[in-house]
Amino acid sequence: MLVAPSMLVADFARLGEDCRALEEAGADWLHWDVMDGHFVPNLTHGALPMAACREETSLIFNAHLMISEPLRYLDEFVEGGAEIIAAHIEAEDDAREFLEAVREAGGRPGLAINPDTPADQIEQLLPLLEMITVMGVFPGFAGQEFIEDTVKKVAQIRSMIGDRGVHIQVDGGVDTGNIERLCRAGADVIVSGSFVLQHPEGYATAIEQLRALEPDSGD
Numbered sequence: 001m002l003v004a005p006s007m008l009v010a011d012f013a014r015l016g017e018d019c020r021a022l023e024e025a026g027a028d029w030l031h032w033d034v035m036d037g038h039f040v041p042n043l044t045h046g047a048l049p050m051a052a053c054r055e056e057t058s059l060i061f062n063a064h065l066m067i068s069e070p071l072r073y074l075d076e077f078v079e080g081g082a083e084i085i086a087a088h089i090e091a092e093d094d095a096r097e098f099l100e101a102v103r104e105a106g107g108r109p110g111l112a113i114n115p116d117t118p119a120d121q122i123e124q125l126l127p128l129l130e131m132i133t134v135m136g137v138f139p140g141f142a143g144q145e146f147i148e149d150t151v152k153k154v155a156q157i158r159s160m161i162g163d164r165g166v167h168i169q170v171d172g173g174v175d176t177g178n179i180e181r182l183c184r185a186g187a188d189v190i191v192s193g194s195f196v197l198q199h200p201e202g203y204a205t206a207i208e209q210l211r212a213l214e215p216d217s218g219d
Contacts, residue, residue, distance in 0.1 A: 001183055002028040002029060003028050003211065004169065005031065006196075008044055009196075009198060012045070015045075016053050018197070020056050023057045024204075026211075028059070028189075029061070029189070030053075030059050030060070030061055032082070036068060039066050040066045046076070047076035050063065050080045050082065051079070051080030051081055061081050061082045062086070062110075063085045065087045067087070070098055071087075078106065084130065084131055085107045088111070088114065088139070089111050090117060095111060095125055110129060110131035110169075111133070112132075112134075113134055114138065114139065126160065129166050131189070132157055132166060132169065133169045133171050134169065136172035136178075138172075146175070150170065155185040155186055167188055168188060174192050174195070175195045176209055176213055179214070180214070180215055183214050192206070196210075
């Protein structure tokens with residue numbers, strides 16, 4: 001299981017410090033939630049804050065583009081240091097064109113899928129993907145309650161993937177109460193915002209608690 005703390009919950013005045021602290025605490029990736037106030041009803045950081053943090057850590061940057069025209073802004077995130085770049089299948093741009101453009105730019109292409117979008121919408125695009133982000137909440141705000149049907153959707157997508165080397169990432173509402181079920185269903189990348197970045201005992205303790213609930217591969 002890979003742990004990808006969400007920078008949406010970080011202190012925007014101390015992003016560089018938080019990047020370094022999360023790496024030291026054992027995070028695997030850093031997840032950058034990008035919102036445009038149009039595709040989702042919120043505004044967050046874009047490519048520039050992410051780029052400013054690129055030299056602060058060696059962790060993989062995963063840009064999650066919750067924006068209406070992801071292809072239009074793709075180059076900014078590639079140049080800003082994002083290695084894994086995911087747009088929503090519900091966005092206006094053609095998903096296939098976006099995925100091919102990410103690959104051509106040297107990135108690792110991903111797609112995100114909202115809770116009310118059927119899993120079979122991504123099936124034809126699997127050969128182009130390195131990661132699928134399954135939303136455990138409706139995108140736009142941190143701290144929402146986890147949608148239980150997410151576990152079934154993860155299992156359905158894992159079945160579709162078969163032996164392809166595609167990550168399943170779950171974003172939204174993940175904590176110690178559901179992480180084991182998600183991993184058993186087939187998730188292998190966990191995005192955690194509030195649980196990690198607001199944990200009273202610090203980032204390292206939060207990440208250790210998440211990892212402790214990963215099912216044993218021998219189970």
